[in-house]
Amino acid sequence: MLAATAVHPRAETTDRAVARAFLTLLAGEAGDKAHAVRLIETRWEPSFLPMALEVIRLTRSAEVSGALVRIMEREAGARLGHDLNAWQRKMWNAPEARHPRYAAFKSALYSLIDPRFSAYFDTAGETLIRLDEIVWGGVRQDGIPPLRDPAMLAAEDAGYLEDDHIVFGLSVNGDARAYPKRILGWHEMFVDTVGGVPVAGVYCTLCGTVILYYTVHEGVNHELGTSGFLYRSNKLMYDRATQSLWSTMLGAPVVGPLAGKGIALKSGAVVTTSWGEWRRRHPGTRVLSLDTGFLRNYAEGAAYRDYFATDELMFPVPALDTRLKNKDEVFTVLLARHPEAPLAMSAAFLAANPV
Incomplete structure (x- = not known):
């Protein structure tokens, strides 16, 4: 891992020196920053662009x-100026x-914000x-x-909910639960045991996905959390044991020690409906x-x-796909025989x- 402190780049001539130079632009003294800019300019190649954009976003x-x-x-x-979105596209x-x-570089850069971030990228995994x-x-x-x-209530004790409030409902082994959108919107994930089964419910507010995963895979319970990072405007999870990054959409690790190991969590059914309708269908539900x-x-x-x-x-x-507005809600069908061709309505x- 690269040191996160400023390092004078003039004496270094390797790829490591270039990465250090970009870090120096955030953590170095004025003179060191000037030398870092000259090194970056002299050695510039297309692979420098991601590092440059991340420095610009944070400086x-x-x-x-x-x-x-x-x-x-x-x-x-x-000529894209300071339009970082245009540069990224x-x-x-x-x-x-x-x-x-x-x-x-990415490991050292984001460890300046949260030391736990370093493990996401400083790995030998895929x-x-x-x-x-x-x-x-x-x-x-x-x-x-x-x-x-989380603490749950019997349906009759949930006086804070109106019948038209939106809930995410699920039932595992006859254990019915409701997770109101108004609460989950602030937390984006719940880790619970429902019907005796460890689960994680993931709600990505930015893209509107609500997915339930059974977190035990081949005898290992993967304790998931919110990484703080996104991929294509969709939150990435992490697991506590290895700090691998997981795709919310796939329920699978995509960066780190677990990536490429054939791990994919089984998903369960979640119903997005009104509290009144869910309670009518599941009178014994907890919420x-x-x-x-x-x-x-x-x-x-x-x-x-x-x-x-x-x-x-x-x-x-x-x-961007202009056939619909960015935030229009869609219902997506995944066909088992053609998973590569989902249908969105x-x-x-x-x-x-x-x-």
């Missing part, structure tokens, strides 16, 4: 960001050019997704705190208590209210054309 120095933008524009022949729509020290598409979400590990073994141990505004619709007030994305993605279309 508070207009001088540093301006110098890097000037170099990038000259080398790439593109340009990078992601080209073949990946990964610098030999990029993983170590990487099944592009490292430059892993974007920091602005929080520390479990900074959006999962609800672990999350407001006593979560955290101070949040759990009012209906409060979580991410500003985000859903517009169609703008919080984090960039490689490409607009929720608005289905509401207007019930089947």
Whole structure:
């Protein structure tokens, strides 16, 4: 792993020196930063772009960001200025050019924010997704705190819920539970035991996915949490034992010691419905208590209210499909015989054309 402290780059001539130079732009003295810029400019190659963009996103120095933008524009022949989203889309729509020290750089860089982040990238494990598409979400590990073994109430005691409030319902071995969206929106994950089975429910607020995973695989219970990073605007999980990064969509590790080991968690059924309808169908259900141990505004619709007030994305993605608006809800069908060709249907279309 690279040291996170500033290192004078002039005496170094290896790939390590380049990675250190980028770190120096964040942690070094003014003179060291000037030398670092000259080294980066002299040795520039396309694999430097991901490191440059991550430094620009984190630095508070207009001088540093301006110098890097000037170099990038000259080398790439593109006038994108300080539009980081445009630079990232340009990078992601080209073949990946990964610098030999990029993983170590990323490990050292984000360990400045949370030392636990270093393990995500400083591993000898496989990487099944592009490292430059892993974007920091602005929080520390479990900074959006999962609800672990949360307190539950009997349905008749859940006076805080109205019949039209949205809940995510599930039933395992006859044990019915309801997890209100108004609560889960602030936590994005619950880790629980339902019907005697360890599970994790993952709610990615940014993309609207709600997935239940059975967390035991081949006798090992993978204790999952919120990594603090995203991939294509979809949260990445981590497991406590190895700090591997897991895809929320796939229920599988994609970076780190467990990646490429054939691990894929089995998913279960989750129903998104109203509290009144779920309670009618499952009168013996239990439901999350407001006593979560955290101070949040759990009012209906409060979580991410500003985000859903517009169609703008919080984090960039490689490409946009203009057939629907970014945040239009869709119902997706995955066919067992053709998993590579999912079918997405607009929720608005289905509401207007019930089947």
